[in-house]
Amino acid sequence: MKRLGKVFESLRTENRKGLIAFIMGGDPDVETSTALLKALPSRGVDVIEIGMPFSDPMADGPVIQMAGQRALEAGCTLRNVLDMVVSFRKDNQDTPLVLMGYANPVYRYGVDKFALDCAEAGVDGVIIVDLPPEEDQAVREALGNQFVDMIRLITPTSDAGRLETILDGATGFLYYVSITGITGAAKAKHDKVAAHIEKIRAKTDLPIAVGFGIKTPNDAQEMSALGDAVVVGSSIVEKIAHLSGKSGKVDQGAPEMTAVLDHIGALSGALKPAA
Amino acid sequence: MQNERKPPNSFRKAPDERGHFGPYGGRFVAETLMPLILEVEKAYLEARDDISFWVEFDKYAKHYIGRPSPLYHAEKASKHFGGAQIYFKRDELNHTGAHKINHCIGQILLATRMGKTRIIAETGAGQHGVATATVCALFDIPCTIFMGETDVKRQAPNVFRMKLLGAEVRSVSSGTGTLKDAMNEALRDWVTHVEDTYYLIGTVAGPHPFPMMVRDFQSIIGKELREQFQDRYGGLPDTLVACIGGGSNAMGLFYPFLDEREVKLIGVEAGGHGVESGEHAASLTGGLPGILHGMSSYFLQDENGQIKDAHSISAGLDYPGIGPEHAWLFDHKRVEYVSVPDQEALEAFQLCAKLEGIIPALEPAHAFAHVAKIAPSLPEDHHLVMNLCGRGDKDIFTVADMLGVKL
Secondary structure (H helix, E strand, C coil): CCHHHHHHHHHHHCCCCEEEEEEECCCCCHHHHHHHHHHCHHHCCCEEEEECCCCCCCCCCHHHHHHHHHHHHCCCCHHHHHHHHHHHHCCCCCCCEEEEECHHHHHHHCHHHHHHHHHHHCCCEEEECCCCHHHCHHHHHHHHHCCCEECEEECCCCCHHHHHHHHCCCCCCEEEECCCCCCCCCCCCHHHHHHHHHHHHCCCCCCEEEECCCCCHHHHHHHHCCCCEEEECHHHHHHHHHHCCCCCCCCCCCHHHHHHHHHHHHHHHHCCCCC | CCCCCCCCCCCCCCCCCCCEECCEEEEECCHHHHHHHHHHHHHHHHHHCCHHHHHHHHHHHHHHHCCCCCEEECHHHHHHHCCCEEEEECHHHCHHHECHHHHHHHHHHHHHHCCCCEEEEEECCCHHHHHHHHHHHHHCCCEEEEEEHHHHHHCHHHHHHHHHCCCEEEEECCCCCCHHHHHHHHHHHHHHCCCCEEECCCCCCCCCCHHHHHHHHHCHHHHHHHHHHHHHHCCCCCEEEEEECCCHHHHHHHHHHCCCCCCEEEEEEEEECCHHHCCCCCHHHHCEEEEECEEEEEECECCCCCECCCCCCCHHHCCCECCHHHHHHHHCCCCEEEEEEHHHHHHHHHHHHHHHCCCECHHHHHHHHHHHHHHHHCCCCCEEEEECCEECHHHHHHHHHHCCCCC
């Protein structure tokens, strides 16, 4: 069974909600980012999303935009992000890794080569923000041939007709973007999301991860009731920003690193079922 | 994105129902925007088949914009170069001084038809921003114009114009603070305000249906030219020349002639400091296929697919991409694309003023520079039409600065 399937299955049997943590690949530099990536599972992260930096991230708010810029300024390429995955997989065969980014760097890298290299590195899923179902065929099929999941997004604007289009061909899990807006914006209204997710549940058995606007352990706990997992990005990346400029000196014990990992620990702690 | 090698039977049948021009175009937007993009498409297709929509459009085109724009035989310029007969399609005489107002009228009519109550737009030089602010004032709809921080500084008069017209101008500091970042920020705003907002895109770019729709509105230029030329000289012109940033004025000029293969079409990109210098805005001659701003097309980018900044003396051509229909016409060689560097455009700007008493915008000055190159070797019965798509009042500060003149 694939790693993503296994994780969501055990979440269900343990009656627990998962934490999906987002970090930008290569932020603030590849070395520090790799160290951080490797430390995440020990803090209770169930799935890790790694951003593929892009110069023009049209769906991201300032925090993730800056993270991408830091990574690019430090010279991070898509190949470097894949190498982070290779390095991670040397010690960890269980935690699913999902790459998230935009179409242009993937197309420039070569769609088939990207899919092949994802599979070889140990990537489990890919989210390409600017490839809606109408335009994702090439990437989806290439990834599918390598048994890597193309993760699709559902948003508050996805009506019944749209839902059908999205679910047709969706794999892995569904990423529910809980607000109409960009990453790092205000939190969604709980009730609105709940009603929509209920409609989605009626149409699919795929696990649902809820993301966008979830920043604190409280947010995570509140929103976790709605789906199978919550995605936290901007509030983690905001703390990673403090590691910037410390290249080469950052070890696991550095206070800035501890602050990132403690925040993640608090998030996963908030999702533990009440004793 | 494999290129389709076989040329189509007609160049006027694109895009297909998914908005694709061969491998280009499409709808590469975040899922949040998809329902809205589909709604814009549906509304436009309905409007396109509705005679009353075009009656309204024609009313504003005639009485507000001042169309048809004249077709002017530039006899002095023709004599000066000693070859082809040169004609200007005078879209610089439009209200607001450029062709941008054509698609702004079309889109504001569509936005009101859709019941949208807020308009957003991006602008580089500020021409599209001014045209958008103008129609928003006319139709009494609040609008927000996104403009790169760098452009806000160097285009202060246009920022003031937009504010006079009642627009809110939002300075964009993200990324590199230029036109591409203004477009990113407009898309971010649109994702956040999907319910009430219409994004009035300023060129034949963005997700489908914008490239098709803006082309259709701008085609009034080529349609008028066909009639004017037929009436006065009979037959068709031999060569059409237009400058290209995103490509709206060129697409509008070329489209009605695409299937008349005997008419030679030339698009002039901004060569900046020269295509070989890497500092230019020539997406076709110096870029690669890619995906940005909702479309597949040609973009300036590095080997890792990161978008590069464009450079041009003309802020209106300073965009690292190009409309997808141009990308398709480029691959099929239906249109010839060339580039003209800053320096030549600057010389052409001054030459046009002195020869014809017309101060062109720096954008069509690029087209005029290319006309200057090809006209002398063409026969005297060769009819060459250039789109004079904007007037140069806005550029006098830039030009003065380049010439070392303090105003």
